[in-house]
Amino acid sequence: MEWTVEDHLAGKPESSVALYREFVRLVEACGPFSYAVSRTSITFKGTRRGFAGARPDASGLRGYLDLQHPVEDPRITNVSPYTKRLYVNHYRVRILADLDDTFASWIREAYGVGAGAHLPHLT
Numbered sequence: 001m002e003w004t005v006e007d008h009l010a011g012k013p014e015s016s017v018a019l020y021r022e023f024v025r026l027v028e029a030c031g032p033f034s035y036a037v038s039r040t041s042i043t044f045k046g047t048r049r050g051f052a053g054a055r056p057d058a059s060g061l062r063g064y065l066d067l068q069h070p071v072e073d074p075r076i077t078n079v080s081p082y083t084k085r086l087y088v089n090h091y092r093v094r095i096l097a098d099l100d101d102t103f104a105s106w107i108r109e110a111y112g113v114g115a116g117a118h119l120p121h122l123t
Helices: 005-009 014-028 101-114
Strands: 034-037 042-045 050-057 060-067 076-081 087-093
Touching (some): 005 050, 050 101, 060 101
Antiparallel strands (some): 060 087, 076 087
């Protein structure tokens, strides 16, 4: 079965769908991107690589942001080194207020990673 964004939204509470739509709006504000949808996540891809993921569920939105540093914040549930220069910051948001200016700045940073900002020859 090929998964779609609609598959991930189907049957989810409207509040979770609204969080997903706001997350997409924040990504769209950064510039062009593409989707890679799998059973486990909706991945947002930049010109060089995927940089974020999102998945609405019964209690909100969870996913990840690939950043060049770990983030310490209650919305960040786990951080793992991914490469020498990247950290996967897993997030969980439950209300629209969680997608504030700070969260938007992390999305902008992740978008830069999607364009190769973490690569030394591109900085």
